[in-house]
Amino acid sequence: MQQLFPRSIQSLDSIFELVDQFRIQYDLDQKTAYEIELAIEEVFTNLVKYNDGTSQISLQIEIINTRLTIVLQDFDVDDFDITRPPPVDPQARLEERRVGGLGLFLVHKVMDQVEYQYQNRVSTITMIKKIGEDLCSK
């Protein structure tokens, strides 16, 4: 499924509804559904925060065999790779922790592959995850 969303944090409500429809359609387990929602929330929020375009943001989710693919596209924006997270040390003590910066770290942890492409002023973030069984056979 693919849909365009206004460049606003408030779009997350509609995005979560879409993810929920997707979860039901593919009978996804709780963990997979959580990870999809988390990855999309973190990337979408970063696109809204750090890109200054005015176009809507495209979200596409699909499962082919055991491969889940999530694609977010941001149009008419500058080249800025939001998929490279600042380093995070999970062992760091409280005093060493800075507030924030965990979103993209989490995305890399819950997805198998996170790619950034920039062409013709379009920023494309593709996230891939192998899921347990061939859900399309259900």
Next chain:
Amino acid sequence: MDIILQKMEEFLIVELKGKVNTLTSPILEKRLLELITDHQHNLLIDFSQSDYISSAGLRVLLIALKQLKTVHGRVVLCGQNKCVKEVFDITGFSQLFKIFPTRAEAVKELTQVS
């Protein structure tokens, strides 16, 4: 997300109902900081009615923890489901917070040590 407060003799229970995400975490941040300002320095945050947290929620919890440390307060968490717990484990937040499976165990911790 709804936040339900329950005042106990030695601490305050903050029960979260719903997702703690980019949309809802500002509400939680405001509420927790108000409580800390209001001298509620021993908090039990119960996740049993909340099945989702993103980095926005973690950020708020870290702010609260840092604030509470400066006033020698404490925050204890409980009731996380497997997915929420995994997010805490991945980010190392499980090491920063005292986390208990049930509210009863968290209450025991707060009443025994305080």
